[in-house]
Amino acid sequence: MRYRLWYWPTIQGRGEFVRLAFEAAGIAYDDCARIEGAEAMLADLETRAATGRGPYAPPYLALDGHAIAQVANILQFLGQQHDLAPSGLADRSWLNQVQLTVADLVAEVHNVHHPVAMMDYYDHQKPEAARAAAQFREERLPKFLDHFEAAARQGSGDWLFDHRWSYGDTSLFQIVEGLRYMFPQRMATLEPRYPALVRLHDAVADLPGIRAYCASERRLPFNTDGIFRHYPELDAA
Secondary structure (H helix, E strand, C coil): CCEEEECCCCCCCCHHHHHHHHHHHCCCEEEHHHHHCHHHHHHHHHHHHCCCCCCCCCCEEEECCEEEECHHHHHHHHHHHHCCCCCCHHHHHHHHHHHHHHHHHHHHHHHHHCCCCCCCCHHHCHHHHHHHHHHHHHHHHHHHHHHHHHHHHCCCCCCCECCECCHHHHHHHHHHHHHHHHCHHHHHHHHHHCHHHHHHHHHHHCCHHHHHHHCCCCCCCCCCCCCCCCCHHHCCC
């Protein structure tokens, strides 16, 4: 089975959390909007919306007759289908909890550069973004990283679960990568406090599928259209 992933074709964004799981596990998929264009994705979304059970927004997986949307929901499905999650109910629930907390952080990251209006340009809300960035760097970012460090420390190995990687590990890899791009000065200051999280990031980076993906053209570079955006004026140690 070859999955059909729909997401915006020019950014990593939320779709990257799904791509990383696919790539690490060697699961075949088509990045449909990169093949067929964003207009095809919008047309597909509109068709699904007419059923009343369509996705609110990408990313989503198109399956036989239906779609699975929301990153945590997609990854939970892939975890069950492809053994990318532990088998025990308590462990699966905790992994989903970690992924939902990742989603919370992603939402706050986006709000840093769009604190007033999501659909307005960053240039139209720079003073408010500067204030939001300062609060995020000083207060919210360490709180999230403390939580993920504790999650990374609770196992006895390099992974969230002792013996092998899960989709939670690839998602935390992306969090570290994105924050390093967005806040290089702040992350250089903070990272020594989070050795387990950095170790987990490095272990994911060394997975054969991730190494190959990051060296390929499929791994789009971060940019100022995605979620993690580097504006030098919003960064500080």
